[in-house]
Amino acid sequence: MKFLLVEDDPVASDYLAKALRESGHVVDAVDDGALGLSRALHETHDALIVDRMLPSLDGLSLIESLRKQGRTTPVLIVSALGEVDERVRGLRAGGDDYLVKPYAFSELLARLEVLVRRDQGAPAETCLRVADLELDLLKRTIQRAGEPIELKPREFQILEYLMRHAGQVVTRTMLLESVWDYHFDPQTNVIDVHISRLRQKIDRGFDPPLLRTIRGAGYALREPD
Template identity: 35%
Template sequence: MRILIVEDEVHLAEALTQILRKQHYSVDAVHDGQEGLDHALSGIYDLLLLDIMLPKLDGIRLLQKLRAQGYATPVILLTAKGETEDKIAGLDYGADDYVAKPFSTDELLARIRAALRRRGEVVPEDTLKLGNIELNPATLKLSCGGKEIKLILKESELLELLLTRKNAVTSKEQIIEKLWGYDSEAEHNNVEVYISFLRKKLLFLHATVRINTIRGVGYSLEVVS
């Protein structure tokens, strides 16, 4: 799961980034509304945390522009305590929820999980199953039968992406955007390395799930007997 934070208070944005990364989310943070709009329109994010008071383009106008373009990603507003008009405007323009500053970490995480569930996404505390394997993205543990191994974060994120797209082919470009970000310097060989790691671990576990390479297109999962 990848989250975009649009927050002009740099220290708060950094704190939120660390909190969410500890929960195994991938996180990007930007500090003005125009940059937030540009990042959001890349389409790589599963959720936006959006401050209302932003330079260049305020959060309400940013949200309005996104929804006008059919942007369906969940948006949680970060609002000042007592700013009722901002909350109402945000909800009217399509925000999924809001959290008033100062907020507790537990409340924010709960609202993120709820927003992702309402969208029908699999949130990190859930497990993903296919064939005889089960992945827990929150603990990074991959189990199969009586065996269990712990993945590194990028392996877990990659397998999670493939599992949530199990009925589709996932391109290397999609993997790079989801795991590293659309403006990263990651290349196709970075993806190939982690695909290789995962294949070896699935083989070690005697998994019935195989990662297929669709030449020139990307990767897909197959359950074999």
């Protein structure tokens, strides 16, 4: 994938560009807001990574201008401003996701992939399917290999999120945000226990296991290659 990185801190920018390239992506890096806007308008990218505080044009204005020109390229805002109202401001300006500095690279990568995939547009489905696991959104039922599985409401929500992003890495923070609307990380890894319970129900006694733990990043629901 091809990303445009607009970040004025040269060390942070170099590090991030290098890490993204090592993950197999193409990165255009600029350190100035106006320049970033012009490149975003004249070139095609899969997603933009935009810092908020930038020289010549701040990140939010950049995104607003981009949206006014009718561009729908997904934008991930990265900022040291972490309060909930700052996040809301970022999303109102037209950002698609908001990541607070400092962040783990795996978190940023997971979110970028989700953004790009979302942009490619999944059709409105009523039934989600991964291998022989089926989730019926209307009846709110789950089957694996034709066998019904009973899930608690929260487990259902977690599984739904994982299935909507099947094949992608989903981080603990993403699950907390989407299922609980919590924009903070509790001190204990509470999500891990939810996942292990969910795994007991959907993977135990079935083959192959679908719910994987991605070390240092999160989880992914995917068919083995």
